[in-house]
Amino acid sequence: MSKLDFSPIADTTRRAEIVALLRRAILTGQLEPGQKLNELRISEQMRVSRAPLREAMRELVQEGILTSIPYAGTFVVDVAAKDIVDAYSLNKVLDDFAIELAWPQRDQRFFDELDRRHEAVKQATRALDTTRQIETALQLHGLVYEWADNSVLLETWQRLTSRLQMYFALHQRARNEPVPAEDLHETYVALLKGTDMRAAQRHAREHIDNDFEALLAYARSLEKRA
Amino acid sequence: MSKLDFSPIADTTRRAEIVALLRRAILTGQLEPGQKLNELRISEQMRVSRAPLREAMRELVQEGILTSIPYAGTFVVDVAAKDIVDAYSLNKVLDDFAIELAWPQRDQRFFDELDRRHEAVKQATRALDTTRQIETALQLHGLVYEWADNSVLLETWQRLTSRLQMYFALHQRARNEPVPAEDLHETYVALLKGTDMRAAQRHAREHIDNDFEALLAYARSLEKRA
DNA sequence: TCTTGTTGGATTGTCGACAACCTGCTTGTC
DNA sequence: GACAAGCAGGTTGTCGACAATCCAACAAGA
Numbered sequence: 001m002s003k004l005d006f007s008p009i010a011d012t013t014r015r016a017e018i019v020a021l022l023r024r025a026i027l028t029g030q031l032e033p034g035q036k037l038n039e040l041r042i043s044e045q046m047r048v049s050r051a052p053l054r055e056a057m058r059e060l061v062q063e064g065i066l067t068s069i070p071y072a073g074t075f076v077v078d079v080a081a082k083d084i085v086d087a088y089s090l091n092k093v094l095d096d097f098a099i100e101l102a103w104p105q106r107d108q109r110f111f112d113e114l115d116r117r118h119e120a121v122k123q124a125t126r127a128l129d130t131t132r133q134i135e136t137a138l139q140l141h142g143l144v145y146e147w148a149d150n151s152v153l154l155e156t157w158q159r160l161t162s163r164l165q166m167y168f169a170l171h172q173r174a175r176n177e178p179v180p181a182e183d184l185h186e187t188y189v190a191l192l193k194g195t196d197m198r199a200a201q202r203h204a205r206e207h208i209d210n211d212f213e214a215l216l217a218y219a220r221s222l223e224k225r226a
Numbered sequence: 227m228s229k230l231d232f233s234p235i236a237d238t239t240r241r242a243e244i245v246a247l248l249r250r251a252i253l254t255g256q257l258e259p260g261q262k263l264n265e266l267r268i269s270e271q272m273r274v275s276r277a278p279l280r281e282a283m284r285e286l287v288q289e290g291i292l293t294s295i296p297y298a299g300t301f302v303v304d305v306a307a308k309d310i311v312d313a314y315s316l317n318k319v320l321d322d323f324a325i326e327l328a329w330p331q332r333d334q335r336f337f338d339e340l341d342r343r344h345e346a347v348k349q350a351t352r353a354l355d356t357t358r359q360i361e362t363a364l365q366l367h368g369l370v371y372e373w374a375d376n377s378v379l380l381e382t383w384q385r386l387t388s389r390l391q392m393y394f395a396l397h398q399r400a401r402n403e404p405v406p407a408e409d410l411h412e413t414y415v416a417l418l419k420g421t422d423m424r425a426a427q428r429h430a431r432e433h434i435d436n437d438f439e440a441l442l443a444y445a446r447s448l449e450k451r452a
Numbered sequence: 453t454c455t456t457g458t459t460g461g462a463t464t465g466t467c468g469a470c471a472a473c474c475t476g477c478t479t480g481t482c
Numbered sequence: 483g484a485c486a487a488g489c490a491g492g493t494t495g496t497c498g499a500c501a502a503t504c505c506a507a508c509a510a511g512a
Contacts, residue, residue, distance in 0.1 A: 012296075013296045013297075013464095013465065013466095014465075014466075015465080015466095016296070038493075039493075039494070040492090040493075040494090048466085048467095049466055049467045049468070050467085050468090050494090051277060051280075051465080051466055051467065051468095052465075052466065052467095054277075054281060054494090054495090055280060055281055055284045055465095058281045058284040058285050058288075059284050059285075059287070059288050061285070061288075062284075062285050062287075062288030062289055063288055064381065070238075070239045070242070070473095070494080070495085071239075071472080071473050071474060071493085071494055071495075072473095072474075072493090072494080073493075073494075074494095082377070083377060083378065086376040086377055086378045086379065087378045089376065090323070090376065090378050090379050090382070093319065093320075093323045094319075097316070097319045150312040150315065150316065151308070151309060151312055152309070152312045152313045152316050152386065152389070153312065153316050155290065156316070156382055156385075159382075160378065163378070239494095239495065239496095240495075240496075241495080241496095264463075265463075265464070266462090266463075266464090274496085274497095275496055275497045275498070276464090276497085276498090277495080277496055277497065277498095278495075278496065278497095280464090280465090281495095296464080296465085296503090297463080297464055297465075297502080297503050297504060298463090298464080298503095298504070298505095299463075299464075300464095453512105454511105454512090455510105455511085455512080456509100456510085456511080456512095457508105457509085457510080457511095458507100458508085458509075458510095459506105459507090459508080459509095460505105460506095460507090460508100461504105461505090461506090461507105462503105462504090462505085462506105463502105463503085463504080463505095464501105464502085464503075464504085465500105465501080465502070465503085466499105466500085466501070466502085467498105467499085467500075467501090468497105468498100468499095468500100469496105469497085469498095469499105470495105470496085470497075470498100471494105471495080471496070471497085472493105472494085472495070472496085473492105473493085473494075473495085474491105474492090474493080474494090475490100475491090475492085475493100476489105476490095476491090476492105477488105477489085477490085477491100478487105478488085478489075478490095479486105479487085479488080479489090480485105480486090480487085480488100481484105481485090481486085481487100482483105482484085482485085482486100
């Protein structure tokens with residue numbers, strides 16, 4: 001028996017890489033909502049045939065960040081104000097549930113990971129790298145989901161995350177002065193380490209409200225314009 | 227302005243039909259969990275090339291009812307006991323939320339539709355058509371999600387539904403004497419028509435417990451076997 | 453006997469070409 | 483000038499064939 005346990009090697013199929021590339025392009029806002037994806041053009045740019053590209057796009061359609069109309073094309077999903085509010089309110093419910101499930105599972109590894117991810121957020125914040133800040137903040141929040149030990153919940157969260165990340169990126173671009181607030185996560189982290197689950201849940205809800213406040217204002221401004 | 231509002235015509239692409247065919251085959255248990263899907267064989271049976279078949283499979287992978295291993299194959303997702311418990315517990319949380327959102331939205335159309343779907347369940351029950359009974363029961367429960375007016379929540383529910391339906395079908399086949407209980411939904415429907423939201427939520431939770439009781443027993447028996 | 457290398461068959465991943473389809477423009481008619 | 487029919491270009495959907503990979507069976511050596 002070996003002491004080392006190897007993790008599965010990266011499955012290197014063109015399709016998987018295309019998915020990663022496209023997802024990143026969408027979530028960082030390089031591809032704008034509503035924009036059409038021309039298969040031939042993209043496949044040429046990526047030096048890849050249309051088959052794996054199309055399969056990748058099918059995956060992203062199911063992931064909810066692309067939308068496809070037969071014989072018309074595939075587009076980056078259009079984000080309405082209501083979608084943001086919807087995702088946001090569901091997120092609160094799921095967070096509550098995730099904290100409840102994760103609570104008894106917390107261990108040293110959890111706390112270590114919590115600190116690690118918190119540190120990553122602070123670093124991205126200092127570097128004024130807003131894209132990375134969004135990413136790391138969502139990863140920080142994702143920890144309780146990973147510890148909740150509920151695969152369906154985790155999967156749901158990950159789907160939601162894609163959208164949230166997209167909304168945030170959109171918002172950041174809209175008012176292109178980012179100004180990330182220094183440290184909104186200190187209390188969140190502290191409470192997750194504490195003994196009062198209810199308090200943690202309550203704070204999470206308020207914290208989310210806080211995080212999303214600007215986003216909601218943006219959402220409402222969209223609403224008015226429409 | 228026309229008084230008629232036409233629904234979009236059926237998008238007739240092979241891919242879409244393949245998705246529907248495969249999904250049905252999986253959810254009704256014609257394709258068993260863990261079973262491998264041979265692309266060439268299936269494409270020949272369907273008289274279709276592998277391209278649209280593969281794209282369809284990618285969709286179902288993202289939908290969570292297939293799983294794909296590069297260069298090895300695509301398989302019907304293996305359902306572990308824990309998955310059932312996970313889906314089931316998340317379902318309770320979502321139901322709570324859905325009822326809360328749908329509550330103020332209830333109108334005559336809601337009540338009519340509620341009755342209609344309830345009737346469909348009863349009919350399937352009388353006909354001893356267990357597959358259809360599962361389908362209609364899930365549609366009955368889906369009504370509050372449709373009325374909740376939260377697209378993300380609805381989408382999440384639909385994803386969950388696929389799995390639940392699969393689990394139920396699996397369970398029914400395992401103990402192939404179905405014996406669907408006559409009418410567990412009477413109280414549920416009545417409460418949704420009433421004025422006490424809390425009571426409706428509480429009952430929904432218990433009702434789900436009831437519905438899933440046998441399934442949970444089955445899940446635990448799987449757990450022991452493993 | 454166990455391990456390691458090889459080989460053949462089967463299956464998945466990818467490619468380039470063709471068919472179906474939509475869209476916008478042109479043409480012809482009134 | 484308005485409008486319908488039809489043509490042309492471009493894009494998506496589908497096909498059949500080829501390349502890359504995996505797996506099981508078998509052979510060879512320690």
